Amino acid sequence: MRAFKSLTGIAAPLFRANINTDIIIPMQHLVGTDRVTMGFNVFAPWRYENVDGSRCENPNFILNQRPFRQSSILIAGPNFACGSSREGAVWALHSFGFRVVIAPSFGGIFANNCYQSGVLPIVLKEELVAALARQAEAAPHTATFTVDLKSCLIEPPQGEAIKFEVEAFRRIALLKGLDDLGMIKSRLLEIEKYRNLDCEVRPWIYL
Amino acid sequence: MGRSLFDKIWDQHVIADLGSGMTLLHMDRVLLHDLSGFRALKMLEERGEAVVNPSSTLACPDHTAGSQPGAETAGSAYLRGGPEFRQLCERYGIPYYHIGDDNFGILHIIGPELGITLPGVTLVCGDSHTCTHGGLGALAWGIGSTELVHVLATQTLMQRKPKVKRIRFEGQPGPGVTSKDMILHAIGREGTRAGDGFAIEYAGSAIESMDIEGRMTICNLSIEMGSKIGMTAPDEKTFNYLRGRKHAPKDGVWDQAVKHWRALVSDEDAVFDDDTIFYMNDIRPQITWGTSPEHVISIDQSIPDPDKALSRERCDSERAALEYIGLRPGMPIEGVSIDWVFIGSCTNSRITDLRAAAEIIKGRKVADNVTAWAVPGSAAVRLEAEAEGLDKIFVEAGFEWRAPSCSMCVGANGDIISPGQRSVSTSNRNFVGRQGPGARTHLASPAMAAAAAVTGKITDVRKLMR
Ligand code: SF4
Numbered sequence: 001m002r003a004f005k006s007l008t009g010i011a012a013p014l015f016r017a018n019i020n021t022d023i024i025i026p027m028q029h030l031v032g033t034d035r036v037t038m039g040f041n042v043f044a045p046w047r048y049e050n051v052d053g054s055r056c057e058n059p060n061f062i063l064n065q066r067p068f069r070q071s072s073i074l075i076a077g078p079n080f081a082c083g084s085s086r087e088g089a090v091w092a093l094h095s096f097g098f099r100v101v102i103a104p105s106f107g108g109i110f111a112n113n114c115y116q117s118g119v120l121p122i123v124l125k126e127e128l129v130a131a132l133a134r135q136a137e138a139a140p141h142t143a144t145f146t147v148d149l150k151s152c153l154i155e156p157p158q159g160e161a162i163k164f165e166v167e168a169f170r171r172i173a174l175l176k177g178l179d180d181l182g183m184i185k186s187r188l189l190e191i192e193k194y195r196n197l198d199c200e201v202r203p204w205i206y207l
Numbered sequence: 208m209g210r211s212l213f214d215k216i217w218d219q220h221v222i223a224d225l226g227s228g229m230t231l232l233h234m235d236r237v238l239l240h241d242l243s244g245f246r247a248l249k250m251l252e253e254r255g256e257a258v259v260n261p262s263s264t265l266a267c268p269d270h271t272a273g274s275q276p277g278a279e280t281a282g283s284a285y286l287r288g289g290p291e292f293r294q295l296c297e298r299y300g301i302p303y304y305h306i307g308d309d310n311f312g313i314l315h316i317i318g319p320e321l322g323i324t325l326p327g328v329t330l331v332c333g334d335s336h337t338c339t340h341g342g343l344g345a346l347a348w349g350i351g352s353t354e355l356v357h358v359l360a361t362q363t364l365m366q367r368k369p370k371v372k373r374i375r376f377e378g379q380p381g382p383g384v385t386s387k388d389m390i391l392h393a394i395g396r397e398g399t400r401a402g403d404g405f406a407i408e409y410a411g412s413a414i415e416s417m418d419i420e421g422r423m424t425i426c427n428l429s430i431e432m433g434s435k436i437g438m439t440a441p442d443e444k445t446f447n448y449l450r451g452r453k454h455a456p457k458d459g460v461w462d463q464a465v466k467h468w469r470a471l472v473s474d475e476d477a478v479f480d481d482d483t484i485f486y487m488n489d490i491r492p493q494i495t496w497g498t499s500p501e502h503v504i505s506i507d508q509s510i511p512d513p514d515k516a517l518s519r520e521r522c523d524s525e526r527a528a529l530e531y532i533g534l535r536p537g538m539p540i541e542g543v544s545i546d547w548v549f550i551g552s553c554t555n556s557r558i559t560d561l562r563a564a565a566e567i568i569k570g571r572k573v574a575d576n577v578t579a580w581a582v583p584g585s586a587a588v589r590l591e592a593e594a595e596g597l598d599k600i601f602v603e604a605g606f607e608w609r610a611p612s613c614s615m616c617v618g619a620n621g622d623i624i625s626p627g628q629r630s631v632s633t634s635n636r637n638f639v640g641r642q643g644p645g646a647r648t649h650l651a652s653p654a655m656a657a658a659a660a661v662t663g664k665i666t667d668v669r670k671l672m673r
Binding site: 087116167168169170180181183184185187188190191194195198201202203204205206207 | 219222223225226227228229231233235254256262263325327328353356357360361362363365454455456460461463464467
């Protein structure tokens with residue numbers, strides 16, 4: 001997993017409530033597909049339409065428009081990624097190129113899953129998210145945002161920087177590029193020490 | 208300040224405080240089944256990780272094994288992934304019991320049977336009914352496949368500490384009232400989300416005088432109240448149950464362990480985040496009428512009117528449930544005709560469950576309109592039952608005496624009920640389609656299920672008690 005420190009990029013506004021994981025990555029595009037190519041089908045139900053039996057891009061959908069094809073930040077509505085808690089939702093977003101998702105709230109264990117793939121989920125007040133979405137929409141070509149995890153600040157194209165909060169251990173893990181397993185493994189010495197002591201107290205545990 | 212049973216076990220397992228409310232905990236035991244356990248082993252393989260302590264694990268293909276009587280063969284569902292699961296277990300050195308082995312069975316039945324489950328251990332499995340093991344005083348809960356990978360690779364898990372809720376049952380059970388009725392009654396009163404974010408400790412005089420198997424049934428249904436963890440304090444009965452089991456501590460270590468286990472009770476002054484009490488006088492034999500375990504009433508009651516539900520949400524869900532289950536508000540639940548009876552699952556397939564059912568069935572016949580199955584939870588339970596002659600009682604009454612498996616609890620192994628057919632089942636979930644597409648499930652105790660089998664309809668077991 002790659003470390004996340006700071007990122008400057010295009011932000012795609014998709015400010016609708018309750019976008020579920022079936023929209024983000026439909027089940028049929030989940031089985032038998034490689035994680036790294038899943039981005040091709042992210043938001044498939046909205047991104048593609050059926051024209052005379054063949055699958056075509058829907059030109060009205062924002063991710064099919066320039067410059068949003070290159071976006072690395074997603075600005076979403078409340079309860080983003082609700083529904084089934086499939087980890088594939090994060091894989092698909094990551095594979096498309098998203099490294100940051102900003103929303104008023106997330107569904108299920110989506111935020112937790114983000115940290116497993118080096119994606120930064122940011123929760124902000126709904127008004128703030130809505131304002132960011134408007135900025136992203138208004139001037140797409142110049143609308144680059146900077147998200148800095150060291151200072152925990154979002155710098156929008158206009159106006160003041162916005163402070164965001166991340167749990168301390170999540171922040172450290174992302175800065176170091178560690179997923180949960182990586183985090184745990186960075187503590188192998190402590191685990192060893194626990195087991196050595198516990199072995200004396202509860203020998204029957206160690207079969 | 209005093210500590211609860213939960214606090215004591217939790218504290219014992221803390222390796223590090225990770226900040227932001229997260230703790231790194233040691234995991235003592237891991238159980239792997241053929242669906243989520245299989246997935247976890249594949250993920251582990253993909254990441255190139257090793258299983259650090261295979262001897263703390265136990266694997267069994269309980270979910271996809273069929274229950275065809277006598278055949279002990281692997282069903283077609285098993286063949287889809289089972290053989291590969293078995294190979295992975297062998298490669299990683301994970302103790303594995305195959306279909307037909309003496310130790311084969313539902314993991315939540317064989318863990319305690321083998322003495323893998325012990326008081327005060329942390330035990331996880333990729334299965335929401337892992338809370339069953341709390342009946343021995345273990346801290347046990349279900350986790351996802353990714354978390355399973357963490358446990359296999361490091362013997363630890365990152366967790367947020369839940370709050371603690373105590374539920375006390377005071378008094379002694381009336382006629383026909385079993386552990387299953389007690390917990391269904393509690394779920395009916397509390398709802399399926401009351402336990403969200405809590406670990407539950409069951410206590411009170413009715414729990415103290417209950418046998419270990421009954422405690423496991425109570426803990427098993429914790430998840431149906433929204434709680435991942437349910438537990439009861441270990442006591443002399445627990446120690447007697449465990450003494451001499453295959454993996455239980457032996458000799459001097461046994462004495463050391465018992466001394467340690469005796470301290471695993473909530474202190475007098477322990478503080479609980481939530482405390483509820485139920486009186487046994489209020490509890491009669493229970494039966495579900497809908498598609499959620501909270502859709503439950505006493506056998507002598509009538510189906511409730513959704514319009515009188517407490518909330519709009521509950522009204523809608525009750526209406527949909529009645530539609531699916533094919534019953535009307537206001538009608539008595541007793542007397543509803545049925546097609547199937549299933550006695551089995553990790554909730555109620557232990558020897559005491561089979562004895563309770565046999566007691567009702569003895570000398571009676573399964574009604575003509577009913578197909579009835581008894582599926583012991585493990586090979587050991589089956590053997591014990593056969594040694595007592597219970598199999599004969601079931602077979603003479605017209606039951607099918609089948610091989611151990613999750614069987615008709617889950618519909619993942621080919622054991623299913625046809626659309627529209629109605630069953631009384633001793634399992635734990637009456638969800639839409641759980642026992643097969645369109646199947647209608649009524650949850651009840653083994654004795655109540657036995658009563659329904661011989662009368663062909665939902666029946667108050669108290670009328671058949673001798
Ligand atoms: S018996 Fe049912 S609830 Fe229990 S482990 Fe098997 S499938 Fe799950």
